[in-house]
Amino acid sequence: MISAPLVATVAILVLALVAFAWGRLSAAVIAVGVALALWATGVLTLPEALAGFANPTVMFIAALFVVSESLDATGVSARVGRIVVEHSGTSPARPLVILMLIQSALSAVMSVSGAVATMLPVAVIIATRLAVPPSRLLMPMLFATHAGSMLVLTGTPVNVIVSELAAKETGTPFGFFDFAVAGVPLVIGTVVLSVLLRRWLLPDRPASTPSRDLLALTDALVGSLSGDDEVSCVRVVAGSSLVGRACAEVLASPSAGIRVLTIRDTAGKPKRPDAALAVGDVLTVRAPGQALADARPRLGVVEAGSGPGTALVDGRMGIAEFVVAPRSRLVGVAAFPGMVIGAGDLVVLAVHRDSIEPDAPTVELGVGDVLLLHGSWDALDAIGSERDLLVVEDPVAIRRQVAPIGRKGWIALGILIAMVAALACDLVPAAVGALLAAGAVIILRIVPAERAFRSISWPTVILVAGLIPISTAFAVTGLDNLIGSAIVSFVGPAGPHGALLALCVVVLILGQVMSNTATVLVVAPVAVSVASLMEVSALPFLMALTVSGAASLLTPVATAANLVIQEPGSYRFSDYLRFGAPLAVLYLAVAVLIVPLVWPF
Numbered sequence: 001m002i003s004a005p006l007v008a009t010v011a012i013l014v015l016a017l018v019a020f021a022w023g024r025l026s027a028a029v030i031a032v033g034v035a036l037a038l039w040a041t042g043v044l045t046l047p048e049a050l051a052g053f054a055n056p057t058v059m060f061i062a063a064l065f066v067v068s069e070s071l072d073a074t075g076v077s078a079r080v081g082r083i084v085v086e087h088s089g090t091s092p093a094r095p096l097v098i099l100m101l102i103q104s105a106l107s108a109v110m111s112v113s114g115a116v117a118t119m120l121p122v123a124v125i126i127a128t129r130l131a132v133p134p135s136r137l138l139m140p141m142l143f144a145t146h147a148g149s150m151l152v153l154t155g156t157p158v159n160v161i162v163s164e165l166a167a168k169e170t171g172t173p174f175g176f177f178d179f180a181v182a183g184v185p186l187v188i189g190t191v192v193l194s195v196l197l198r199r200w201l202l203p204d205r206p207a208s209t210p211s212r213d214l215l216a217l218t219d220a221l222v223g224s225l226s227g228d229d230e231v232s233c234v235r236v237v238a239g240s241s242l243v244g245r246a247c248a249e250v251l252a253s254p255s256a257g258i259r260v261l262t263i264r265d266t267a268g269k270p271k272r273p274d275a276a277l278a279v280g281d282v283l284t285v286r287a288p289g290q291a292l293a294d295a296r297p298r299l300g301v302v303e304a305g306s307g308p309g310t311a312l313v314d315g316r317m318g319i320a321e322f323v324v325a326p327r328s329r330l331v332g333v334a335a336f337p338g339m340v341i342g343a344g345d346l347v348v349l350a351v352h353r354d355s356i357e358p359d360a361p362t363v364e365l366g367v368g369d370v371l372l373l374h375g376s377w378d379a380l381d382a383i384g385s386e387r388d389l390l391v392v393e394d395p396v397a398i399r400r401q402v403a404p405i406g407r408k409g410w411i412a413l414g415i416l417i418a419m420v421a422a423l424a425c426d427l428v429p430a431a432v433g434a435l436l437a438a439g440a441v442i443i444l445r446i447v448p449a450e451r452a453f454r455s456i457s458w459p460t461v462i463l464v465a466g467l468i469p470i471s472t473a474f475a476v477t478g479l480d481n482l483i484g485s486a487i488v489s490f491v492g493p494a495g496p497h498g499a500l501l502a503l504c505v506v507v508l509i510l511g512q513v514m515s516n517t518a519t520v521l522v523v524a525p526v527a528v529s530v531a532s533l534m535e536v537s538a539l540p541f542l543m544a545l546t547v548s549g550a551a552s553l554l555t556p557v558a559t560a561a562n563l564v565i566q567e568p569g570s571y572r573f574s575d576y577l578r579f580g581a582p583l584a585v586l587y588l589a590v591a592v593l594i595v596p597l598v599w600p601f
Contacts, residue, residue, distance in 0.1 A: 315406020
């Protein structure tokens with residue numbers, strides 16, 4: 001019987017779908033509007049309408065963004081990308097396959113958008129070195145990321161949502177690696193089809209905006225600083241003639257062609273010009289290679305070895321360029337190489353107007369002057385947000401491309417492995433495992449708390465929380481049974497396979513114009529009802545919906561990741577449809593043919 005709440009639910013759902021397709025409103029705003037509308041029309045009580053915001057799935061998804069940020073911020077994911085660059089060779093097929101496989105692995109533990117954003121500069125650099133347009137690499141990379149999101153539970157929010165729904169409806173949640181049943185064929189199929197079809201289906205267009213190779217940029221900065229000499233780090237030892245001398249004197253007095261650029265203490269902190277040198281201090285020096293070797297015994301210094309401040313660029317320290325801004329407090333300040341600025345943790349390596357002049361004397365700073373600064377990555381990032389200096393290249397972006405994996409990176413990797421092990425062995429609930437991992441990332445200062453909160457995609461979190469009540473509304477009003485009965489009647493003799501195919505096609509089509517998370521949340525209750533009416537298991541239906549929901553391939557607006565590659569790859573709307581269509585067929589085949597073999601009807 002058609003009731004007023006049922007009509008209200010249908011009307012709210014239709015309006016929400018139209019709003020999603022329209023694209024002018026934030027998906028999160030639409031989702032909250034759906035929850036409030038279900039309460040305002042009396043379909044749900046207020047606790048039921050807002051229950052999504054207290055759902056463990058929502059907390060799990062939010063925590064995963066923080067864990068993902070720890071890998072990105074510490075350079076783990078970028079280091080993986082550099083391995084591709086180093087082993088790319090000269091054949092386009094080999095780096096393409098390596099890039100796609102790495103993207104698949106990354107998207108299993110990172111968000112799809114995060115994995116694409118991390119590897120996008122690397123992919124463009126590979127394309128540049130192979131002398132091929134980025135359009136030949138970026139779309140296969142994107143589609144491999146979508147396929148890889150189906151490898152494990154943490155791949156996408158949809159995986160988590162469907163697993164929780166399976167537990168609710170059947171008492172059996174999907175395990176951490178259960179998704180690999182579909183994910184592995186999808187990854188293999190995506191790689192094979194991309195290699196075979198790329199020549200005919202991918203455009204051959206130059207990039208509209210060339211990407212910067214920040215690794216080459218950093219090498220160029222160090223090279224321009226050293227000129228024909230070498231830049232290296234040495235440590236002051238006991239008995240050195242430098243012990244007790246003022247830092248300002250050492251900085252201002254080159255000796256035998258050796259110029260001291262920076263002086264840091266044993267903790268890696270820059271020393272003030274009026275401080276005295278001490279045993280263990282680390283000097284960054286510029287000198288002809290043989291001159292420094294000959295002078296070491298006389299000066300009482302040795303190779304710096306490892307430790308804080310012993311390299312220009314490493315996991316903790318880096319270099320970046322900044323421009324003196326208009327109305328900056330630095331205008332008129334006398335600057336010189338070795339000068340300590342900021343909060344005392346950054347050192348000026350060089351001051352230049354037209355080109356870097358490492359040997360320039362003290363310079364009175366003016367608007368537009370460029371400072372080459374050396375210090376911790378966090379300090380470089382912090383000073384770039386102040387009004388006195390304008391950043392030339394974002395230190396965070398430089399760090400992610402050039403810095404090796406430091407101590408924090410290995411800790412972040414260990415936290416991720418521990419979380420995956422805990423979830424795979426079912427030691428703790430998924431939300432608890434992810435929250436513990438996110439908490440460890442913040443407590444151990446792998447990622448500052450402020451950045452951790454910024455890393456969470458709040459629109460995604462709110463979208464999931466706002467649409468979870470739609471499932472409750474479907475059940476309360478009987479709409480799930482009504483639509484399910486219609487589908488069962490329509491497919492008729494085709495049986496469960498026919499119903500499964502029909503639902504997957506609906507999800508695939510809707511997922512090209514609205515969030516796949518929203519699509520699956522809307523269709524999942526109907527799938528459960530269809531399974532109940534046919535007296536078969538709901539598990540193959542839920543897993544198949546997850547697979548078809550991941551096939552957001554046919555339009556640039558299907559996901560944020562699809563949009564990210566559009567400009568760098570100079571892609572048009574039709575490019576997504578042309579290259580994505582064969583892969584969409586692959587997704588449907590996996591959903592309808594392979595999934596029921598593992599989870600029988």
